[in-house]
Amino acid sequence: MGDIKYYAGVDIGSTMTKVVIVSDRIETALIGPTGPEHRKLANKVMEDALSQAHLKFEELSYVVATGYGRINVPFADRQITEITCHAKGLYSLLPTVKTIIDIGGQDSKGIRIKDGKVINFVMNDKCAAGTGRFLEVIADSLGVALDKLGEVSLQASRATPISSTCTVFAEHEVVNQLANGEPVANLIAGVHESIATRVYSLVRKLQIEKDIAITGGGAKNTGLVKALEAKFGSPVLVPPEPLITGALGAALLGKEKCERAILDGYNPTRSKEGLQEAKLFS
Amino acid sequence: MTGLQNSKGLETAERYYAQYGARAIELKKEGRKVIGYMSALMPVEILTAAGVVPVRLKGFVDEAITKGDAYMESIICPFVRNVFDAAIKGRFSFMDGMVLPHQCDSIDRTNDVWSSNLNLPYWHFLNVPHVTDGPSIEFMKEILRVFIGTLEKFLGTKITDAAIAQAIKAHNENRRLMRELYDLRKSNSPLISGVEMMKVLVAAMSIPVDESSALIKGITEEVKKRTAPADGNRKRIMIIGDQIDNTAIPESIENAGAWLVADDLSIGGKIYWPEVDEKTDPLQGIAERYLRKLKIPTTFVSDGDTYEENLEARFGHLKQRIAEFKVDGAILFIYKYCDPYGFEVPAMKSYIESGGTPVLYLEDEYSTSTLARVKTRIEAFLEMIA
Numbered sequence: 074m075g076d077i078k079y080y081a082g083v084d085i086g087s088t089m090t091k092v093v094i095v096s097d098r099i100e101t102a103l104i105g106p107t108g109p110e111h112r113k114l115a116n117k118v119m120e121d122a123l124s125q126a127h128l129k130f131e132e133l134s135y136v137v138a139t140g141y142g143r144i145n146v147p148f149a150d151r152q153i154t155e156i157t158c159h160a161k162g163l164y165s166l167l168p169t170v171k172t173i174i175d176i177g178g179q180d181s182k183g184i185r186i187k188d189g190k191v192i193n194f195v196m197n198d199k200c201a202a203g204t205g206r207f208l209e210v211i212a213d214s215l216g217v218a219l220d221k222l223g224e225v226s227l228q229a230s231r232a233t234p235i236s237s238t239c240t241v242f243a244e245h246e247v248v249n250q251l252a253n254g255e256p257v258a259n260l261i262a263g264v265h266e267s268i269a270t271r272v273y274s275l276v277r278k279l280q281i282e283k284d285i286a287i288t289g290g291g292a293k294n295t296g297l298v299k300a301l302e303a304k305f306g307s308p309v310l311v312p313p314e315p316l317i318t319g320a321l322g323a324a325l326l327g328k329e330k331c332e333r334a335i336l337d338g339y340n341p342t343r344s345k346e347g348l349q350e351a352k353l354f355s
Numbered sequence: 356m357t358g359l360q361n362s363k364g365l366e367t368a369e370r371y372y373a374q375y376g377a378r379a380i381e382l383k384k385e386g387r388k389v390i391g392y393m394s395a396l397m398p399v400e401i402l403t404a405a406g407v408v409p410v411r412l413k414g415f416v417d418e419a420i421t422k423g424d425a426y427m428e429s430i431i432c433p434f435v436r437n438v439f440d441a442a443i444k445g446r447f448s449f450m451d452g453m454v455l456p457h458q459c460d461s462i463d464r465t466n467d468v469w470s471s472n473l474n475l476p477y478w479h480f481l482n483v484p485h486v487t488d489g490p491s492i493e494f495m496k497e498i499l500r501v502f503i504g505t506l507e508k509f510l511g512t513k514i515t516d517a518a519i520a521q522a523i524k525a526h527n528e529n530r531r532l533m534r535e536l537y538d539l540r541k542s543n544s545p546l547i548s549g550v551e552m553m554k555v556l557v558a559a560m561s562i563p564v565d566e567s568s569a570l571i572k573g574i575t576e577e578v579k580k581r582t583a584p585a586d587g588n589r590k591r592i593m594i595i596g597d598q599i600d601n602t603a604i605p606e607s608i609e610n611a612g613a614w615l616v617a618d619d620l621s622i623g624g625k626i627y628w629p630e631v632d633e634k635t636d637p638l639q640g641i642a643e644r645y646l647r648k649l650k651i652p653t654t655f656v657s658d659g660d661t662y663e664e665n666l667e668a669r670f671g672h673l674k675q676r677i678a679e680f681k682v683d684g685a686i687l688f689i690y691k692y693c694d695p696y697g698f699e700v701p702a703m704k705s706y707i708e709s710g711g712t713p714v715l716y717l718e719d720e721y722s723t724s725t726l727a728r729v730k731t732r733i734e735a736f737l738e739m740i741a
Contacts, residue, residue, distance in 0.1 A: 155732055155735075156739075192739070194735060198728045
């Protein structure tokens, strides 16, 4: 073991699993899809991240798991919610940010931060509208690849108003509009505006303060970011890799915790579980 | 036999919690009549004076509503639907009758659905008024007289003023005993956990008042003998809401590394703090307690001259309890579609926050099916105030 200490964050979201390894800098960041067996997959993405960073699992000083699958990571030393982790990760990248919008695969949330700490948050995880799931459904029914939605929407002559707030009904509405000859670009722009409206009404409860940033898969959609900027009446900052802020925050919180423990005079020990594949139903 | 001689207090509470209504079934076999009821607005003193076994109905968060939805639309509050579902499935088949006090629309507009489908020998809708002025007190006394009349007719006995006065004494004593048990949560760490306390509160609402008092006394004795583990870093949480009657939420709070040390729930703090004045006319005393002293959001309070004074009259007890129990954060848990609590959320939240206590507002189902997302919010809140 050298002098450099390594810390890992594992963020198991509804759709993607993210691993970040940090030392004094970000060593590596890796993203893989989340399977139905979270625990097996967390193991796999972690292995890939370790080999990318030329590290062995034993060389990690601490592992923090986050995201909605956080309890399913047997080799983690601690679980911290994605709210706290996103705030920490994003603050380390963009320290001027006070309001975070996170648009994930199956939820969306707003987080208010002050000096890197969460002071308030709101979550929507009851309804697909306003989440990445909505985009997936629409992309599918319009035959446009998910990662092309943003690009296509920028060619819209107008945003077609989508009146249904429910994802299922909105899909019907979009298909009907398509049959009426409405251009695909306009429809996608309309969907972005609909999501932006939902997200704005959620996050508004937090007394929004600038700067505003966006994380999660939604941040990768330029059309959606533009729609959000129009709703919020302010630029919305996008971190270099918006998917990894949760895992990054988890790794940094682990690092902080260990360093504080050492200052307090005791040596933090890793949990006994190695990186073996977890047994299911245990 | 009170069922207490053979087992310790907390074990008895655990059993009454797990097998809800078990004691009522035993007492029914001994020939007692069992009357079920909903809501903190039920004047239990009258039922005690009548010699019946009062059982406050609860729902079952682990059970999906399978029959109730055929009778009640989903706009009815999820708690009421769950309790009704349990009732219609026969979970409370020990009841000889039921009383529904007028708390909210979900209760009073479903009165006929309950009465006609359960078809019990005794039924009463208690038309509790919703304002606290003089005429309402007179009205409350009058409906209490009507209620007493119907009970007397059903039971074939007279409910005397002396019996009511006696019942008032017994319930006030019961409330004092419960508050003494609450006192054991003031230490750091508390001597009794929020999960244990939930079981005690639920057990207490399913048995006659004398048995409840004996049970609480026994538990207080047991708990006093414990030593508080030195664990000073945990945050101290208070929960506010209507009828939360299961350990799922307390467990979520305490498993996340906090202590649940206080509550303002309709089966807990809300009913064990206010007493009935023993020096006044019994019905006057009861009317005043249920209309003016019980702080529940269906009762409109306008005692003050200003908005601030009204807030103080309505929520002042919350600030007191936060100070007494050294609460670090409050969780306001509201059932979906609950208008009365929903209306109050902004005022209550800002009132508590103005005293420097952070508030987590949760709105959710009466069901453990949605517990994962509730847990995430609770954990994030605890991380936020850490």
